Amino acid sequence: MAGLYLRSYHRTVLRVLLSYLLITLFALGIGSLLSVRFSKRVKRELLGYEPDAFRQLFLQRMDILDALDEGLMAIDEHSMITYMNRAAADILKIKVKDALGQPLKTVYPRSTMARVLQTGKSEYNIGLESIKHVSVISDRMPLWRDGKVEGVIAIFRNRTEVTRLAQDLTGVQHIVGALRAYTHEFTNKLHVILGLLQLGEYKQAEDYVLHLTQTRAHSIGYISERIREPSVAALLIGKAYRAAELGIRFVLDPASELHGDGQYLPASSLITILGNLTENAFDALRDAPENAQKEVTVSIREGEHGMLISVDDSGAGIAADKLDRIFERGFSTKGEGRGTGLSLVKETVNAFHGTIRVESEPGIGSSFIITVAESANGQQ
Structure with a gap:
C-alpha cells in the first residue's frame, strides 16, 4: 500500500511540475513576444534609435x-x-x-x-x-x-552688433554725428543772437548774423566746390563744425578735388574711411594741452591714374610699439568698446586693393595716407 501511494505521489508531483513547466514556457513565450513588440514600438517612437x-x-x-x-x-x-x-x-x-x-x-x-x-x-x-x-x-x-x-x-x-557694424560700414553713424554737431553749433549761435536781442544790441546782432552767414557760406562753398560728392561734402562740413566745437582747427587742403563719380571709391567707402580717420584724429587731440596747436588736415586728390587720401593731426603721435597693431580689430588705447574704426578703414582699403601707410612722430603728430590706383581698382 505504501509503495503504491508513493508511486502515485511521484506521478502526481511529475504531472504538477510538468504543468508548471509548460505554463512557464508559455508565459515566457508570451512575454518574449510582447517584449519584442513593445521594444519595436519604443524604437519606432525613438525614430529607429536604440535608447x-x-x-x-x-x-x-x-x-x-x-x-x-x-x-x-x-x-x-x-x-x-x-x-x-x-x-x-x-x-x-x-x-x-x-x-x-x-x-x-x-x-x-x-x-x-x-x-x-x-x-x-x-x-x-x-x-x-x-x-x-x-x-x-x-x-x-x-x-x-x-x-x-x-x-x-x-x-x-x-542684431546689436550687426546694426553697429552696418552703420560703421555704410557711414550712417558718421553722417548722423556730423548733423548732430551742425545742429549743436547752430543752437549755440541762436543763443548768442537771442542774448544780443534781449540786451538790445540790435546792430551787433545784425552784424553777428551777417558775419556768421558769410563765414558759414564761405566754409560750405569752399568744401562743396572741391568735393562734388554731396554725402562726402556733408560729412566734411559736419566734421568742421564738430572740430569747432572741440576747439580744433579743421582744414581741407586747397588742392583737394573729388569728382563724385565713384571712379575709384564709392561714396559709402569714402565716408567710412574719412569718418573713422577724422574721428581718430579728433581723439588724438582730446587730451592735448589747452595752449597746444590742435589741427586736423584732410586732403582728397583724384587724378587720372588714382586717388590719394590723407588725414593729418598735430596730436601726440603713436608709439612705435603700437604702430603694427593699430589696424587690429579690438585693439585700442582708448578703453573698452573701441578698436573697430581703423580696422574698418583697413578692410575697406583692402577691398579695393588700395594701400594705407601711417607716418607718426611722438610729439609732432600722425598722418594716414591712402592710395587707390586705377589699375588696382580695375581688378575688382
Missing part, C-alpha cells in the same frame, strides 16, 4: 542648441516655458533653471508669444521694443501635433 543612442543624440542636440548665438525659447499649450537656451537666457537676463517650468508672463511679462497659440500663425521679424539693452528681432512658430497647436517656439536674434 542609449537616442540619449546620446539628444544630449548632443541640446549642446548644439545651447551653443547657438540665436536665443531659443519654447512654451507649451498652457504658456509654460518648456525650453530655453543660453542665448535666450542672456537676452532676457535670467537663469535657465529659474525659467524652466515657469509661466511665460512671470519670466517675460511683455511677451506676445501666447497669441500664436490662439492664431496658429507664424510671425517673423518682430522687433522686441520691450527689450531695451539690446536690439532683438524675433520669429515665432507654432508647434503642431495631431492637428492641434501644442506649443510655440521663439527665436531671438540679437
